[in-house]
Amino acid sequence: MGRWLRSERGLSVPGGMLAAAGVAAILAGSYVYSQGLIRVSVQEKRPGGDHIRLVVPGVVVPVLMALVPASEIGKHMPAEARQHLPLVQAAMDELQKLPDCTLVEVDGRGEQVRVRVREGLMVVDVNDSGDEVHVTLPLSSLRSVLAKLSRASHSWRHPEHRSDRCSDADDREAGGSKEAL
Amino acid sequence: MKNLIAIAGILGLAVGAGLAAPAGKSASRLSSDKWLHVRVEDGKGEEIERVHVNVPLSLAEAVIPAIQVDNLKNGKVRIDVHGEDGSFKDVDFRKILEALRDTRDGNFVTVEGSGDNVRVAKQGGYLVAKVREGKAGGSKVDVKLPFEVVDALLSGGKDELNIAAAVRALGEHGDGVLVTVDDEKSKVRIWVDSRNESE
Numbered sequence: 001m002g003r004w005l006r007s008e009r010g011l012s013v014p015g016g017m018l019a020a021a022g023v024a025a026i027l028a029g030s031y032v033y034s035q036g037l038i039r040v041s042v043q044e045k046r047p048g049g050d051h052i053r054l055v056v057p058g059v060v061v062p063v064l065m066a067l068v069p070a071s072e073i074g075k076h077m078p079a080e081a082r083q084h085l086p087l088v089q090a091a092m093d094e095l096q097k098l099p100d101c102t103l104v105e106v107d108g109r110g111e112q113v114r115v116r117v118r119e120g121l122m123v124v125d126v127n128d129s130g131d132e133v134h135v136t137l138p139l140s141s142l143r144s145v146l147a148k149l150s151r152a153s154h155s156w157r158h159p160e161h162r163s164d165r166c167s168d169a170d171d172r173e174a175g176g177s178k179e180a181l
Numbered sequence: 182m183k184n185l186i187a188i189a190g191i192l193g194l195a196v197g198a199g200l201a202a203p204a205g206k207s208a209s210r211l212s213s214d215k216w217l218h219v220r221v222e223d224g225k226g227e228e229i230e231r232v233h234v235n236v237p238l239s240l241a242e243a244v245i246p247a248i249q250v251d252n253l254k255n256g257k258v259r260i261d262v263h264g265e266d267g268s269f270k271d272v273d274f275r276k277i278l279e280a281l282r283d284t285r286d287g288n289f290v291t292v293e294g295s296g297d298n299v300r301v302a303k304q305g306g307y308l309v310a311k312v313r314e315g316k317a318g319g320s321k322v323d324v325k326l327p328f329e330v331v332d333a334l335l336s337g338g339k340d341e342l343n344i345a346a347a348v349r350a351l352g353e354h355g356d357g358v359l360v361t362v363d364d365e366k367s368k369v370r371i372w373v374d375s376r377n378e379s380e
Contacts, residue, residue, distance in 0.1 A: 083249065089247075091244050094240040094244070098240075101378060102235060105233040107231045108230035
């Protein structure tokens, strides 16, 4: 037993496994860190108001999106969203290339809004008389969501269009068979 | 002891690789793009409301062609020149622009009335328009557009303004103030420069 636990060079097997597990944990941790965290904080200003806080690793988003079938997303996606998807994707592609910057800043009486890009994160801060809202979204997570939506949009066709295509294809096939005959 | 040092080294490398990942990502970002800035100040004293919008021209260039709404499609705005009064239907803006481009610097239009004063001129490769409201405290509007941008704007079809081409031309041109509006209640400034934050 003692020989099994101890290799020839003197490092025990459990020790090696522990080290490997440590390396794996640190690599996984640093990957999660590099993908950023989704943070949402909403605080109501009225007395006794709620304070909702949500922190989710951005890396979870592509995993969750992978679990939802593209056909289901495509079926329930509103036509307007489908239409504006290329626009949002184009914007997202460019947003990812941006250095840290403030895109929009509104400073009015009793209302402050700020939309910024910070180290690959989209940061939105809203502070008005009723609520204080802070949202941080990793752009990479947003991009993976958009990529999935785009795939779903392309793969899904309206049933009417599908039947048109089928009938067109059938017609062509029938025409082709006739010509062949 | 050697094994412990080896394990510590591996752990150190792993942490280093993890921390280096986001840093590498930010270094690859572009930082030399031109930015379009819009600054609006509305109201006076404590009631003042400030809006700052900073948009990289590369973002505008990528997004505008993707917009497909009513009159704006494929980066071009369709103008209804045959609208209700049809006042522009016989005006060929492209020909007017070509004529203006080939002339020397100077004033083209000067209207001095009891109400507004309007001056449209060519100055050093720019189309300059100045509008002054006659009454005290009236609004002042200054527009200064590089001819390349105006040219690009009119590079679409007959009844179209090519916004995408104008944005591209703006990016290729130097920094400068495009529009300022100054009146009793509000101030608007639109300009292009290489800074990613407004002043």
